[in-house]
Every structure is written in C-alpha cells, then in structure tokens.
Amino acid sequence: MFRIADILVILFFLVISIVLIFKPYGYEAKKILLVIEQDSFYIPYKEGEYNLYSKVKDLYGKEHPAYKSIDYTIKDNKLRVIHSDCANQVCVNTPAISKCGEAVICAPNKVAFIIDCQNILKGSK
C-alpha cells in the first residue's frame, strides 16, 4: 500500500503541520487580539470574567450589539469563551487557550480571540 514516494509526501505534509503548530508566535507580553468582522481590537490579558460587548465598549467606545451574548473568562492564565447564543457554539466548545498563537475561532459569526505576542496589528500596518 505504501511506497517510498508515499511516505516522503506524507512526511512532508506532517513536518509542515508540526512546524506551523510549534513555531514560536512571538515573545512579547500576551494580549488578546479580538477579531470582529472587519474590526480588530487588543484586549488586556487579565484574570476575570467579562462580557465581550461591554469590554469593547469600555475600551474603545465601539458597540457591536451582535456580540452582547458572548462572555469569556480568563482563569489560571487560560482564556475560555463561556457563553454565546450562536447556533453552532463552536467558540464555547473550543478548549481553553493560553499559549501565544492559540485561538478561539467562530468563523460563521466572524469572531476570533487570538492570543497575540507578536503585535499582529502593528506588523500589518
């Protein structure tokens, strides 16, 4: 079933995947990069339980009513989305994240929490 060429091709894809998983995603202090549709914001990485809508409104004065229902918590240095009223509950079902480059992504609702340690927004400007 397997020939040498097969093993080489599969190994090539495995190596690329593993490099992408374990490559360092920056060395700066952790920040939460919140992506909401066309907007991106930085939120401090501090312990506590927050409502996404209130947090963004407090920090930036911007209102995204669609995300009033999203609550997240940072406990023991781990971020987890604890409540969302969307249909799929992808973000709620994602395990807690804590390392640079990890993310909680809900693509259908265009929301993502990314732990950023490399100033993605600064780098993209």
Add this chain to the structure above:
Amino acid sequence: MKINIYILTGLMASISIILGVIENFIPSPVPAIRLGLSNVPILIMIYLAGANYALLLALLKAFIVPIFSANIVFKFSLSVPATLISFLFMYITYKLFKNSLSVVTISVIGAVAHMATQIVIVSIFYIKGLLYTNYTGILLLSAVITGVLMGIISYRIINHRQIGEMFARI
C-alpha cells in the same frame, strides 16, 4: 450500457452526501475538523469510473451537503471551492503519478488541498488573523491524519475484487 454508470454515479453521490451530512454529527476535539468520509466515494470514482463521473459526484456533494447544515451560506462558501480544488489536486496527482503514488497519498493531497482552501477562504472573508495562529497547523495535521485514514479505506474498496469487477462490467 452508459445508463448504468449514471445510476452508479447517482448512488455514489448519495453515499457521499449521506456521509457528508453524518460526519457533521461526529464530535471532534477541535471544531472544524472533519473525517472527510464523503471524499471516499470521490476517490473511488476517480480510480474506477473516470474523471467526468468523479467531477459530477464532487459537484453534487459540494452543492447538496451544505443545504443540510446550520449555516448554509457559510458552508457553501467553504464547501464548493474546497471540494473542487481538492478534486482538481487529486485528479492531477492521479494522472501524473498514479504509478508512483498510492491512493493513500492522493487522499492526503486531496484532504490537505481541501483544508488549505478552507483556511484561505476563512482568513480572507471571515477571520483576518487566522494565519497568525497555530490553528492552521492543527487543521493541516488533522487533514493529513484523516487523509491517511480515508485513503486506507479507499484502497481497500478500490482493490476489492467484486467492486473492481462491477465497475469493469459497466
């Protein structure tokens, strides 16, 4: 005898669509990871029936499976391009390297192409920062693993004597 191959294509498309819908209900440790069961009939058709019928099956699967999901527009935007590009990669690899690569590797190439297309679409239209996360690597790794599993299943079916004879008769 041409009518038979169309009946068989329809049957295979039905199997692919049913598997595509069922796998939405199979839980996975990371959201967005799918087994890719519906790719097995496409691979079988590429090997045993030819590109035209496999493409027909891929198109039917790409357009019908999203209808049975919760986010039709989102799933359409991922399913149609991902399935077509995955088919294209599998077919080109099959045509060029069928003597040196096995069905398992062609399945892996299809799975990786499918996942890579979805990652690119999501990072362009939905989540801009996706490429800056290790999620991309996790999804690609899952594609390699599921590609190997589905490739082994396809290999067993393609090399089954009675199935081979059935396609040969048509």
